[in-house]
Amino acid sequence: MKVVPVQPVGVDIFWKQIEPLIKKAVSYSGGRHTVDTTKYLLKTGMMQLFVVFKSVKDIEAVIVTQKAIYPAKTMMTVVLCGGKNMNKWAGMGIKTIMESAKEQGCSGVEVMGRPGWRKIFSKHVKYKESYVCFETYF
Numbered sequence: 001m002k003v004v005p006v007q008p009v010g011v012d013i014f015w016k017q018i019e020p021l022i023k024k025a026v027s028y029s030g031g032r033h034t035v036d037t038t039k040y041l042l043k044t045g046m047m048q049l050f051v052v053f054k055s056v057k058d059i060e061a062v063i064v065t066q067k068a069i070y071p072a073k074t075m076m077t078v079v080l081c082g083g084k085n086m087n088k089w090a091g092m093g094i095k096t097i098m099e100s101a102k103e104q105g106c107s108g109v110e111v112m113g114r115p116g117w118r119k120i121f122s123k124h125v126k127y128k129e130s131y132v133c134f135e136t137y138f
Contacts, residue, residue, distance in 0.1 A: 001060060001089045003096040006049040011042045014051060014059070021062045025082035028114065030135070033080060038064060047079065050096060052089045060085055063093055067106065076101035078111040091124040098125075 006014060019035065026033045041047040042064065052061035061083020068077045078097060083089075094109075101109050111117060112133065121127045 001092060002053045003063070003089060003093045004051050004053060005096070005100055006042075006051055008043050008045045011039065011049060014049075015039065017059045018049075018051065018062050021059070021082040022064070022080065025062070025064070025080040029080065038080065041066070048100070050093065050100075052083060052093060054085075059083075060089060061093075063097065065097060065100070067104065068110065073107040074105065075108050075110045076104065076106040078109065078113070081113075086120065090120050094121070094124045 019039075022038055023035050026035055026038060038047065042049050046066065048065045050063040050065070051059055052063070054060040061081070063078060064080035066077050066079050068075045076097060081093075098109055110130075111121070118129070
């Protein structure tokens with residue numbers, strides 16, 4: 001397995017293969033993302049795409065990140081992630097995202113996700129559970 005960052009110009013090359021993975025991932029975003037907005041932001045470089053390859057022609061998963069610029073620091077945020085066999089590539093994915101975040105001058109990596117992410121993170125990286133998010137809709 002290999003986790004590869006994809007430049008904005010490469011999004012269209014992989015789109016047919018990754019669109020179903022993106023579609024499933026956005027279904028868990030609480031309406032924050034759509035397939036179309038994700039594709040647009042990936043192609044403009046506002047979001048970053050990482051593809052997990054099982055082999056040259058076999059895509060196992062996708063990870064989508066976005067810089068979050070706060071007043072005192074910049075974090076790399078994992079906004080979408082989807083695929084299969086996560087236990088086989090999660091460690092490599094986390095390592096790749098962390099390296100990319102450092103290269104881009106970020107202070108760290110943050111993930112907003114479902115509670116099941118705790119189990120994955122605890123196996124691969126030291127992390128701090130910083131806060132709980134509450135939301136309401138109008």
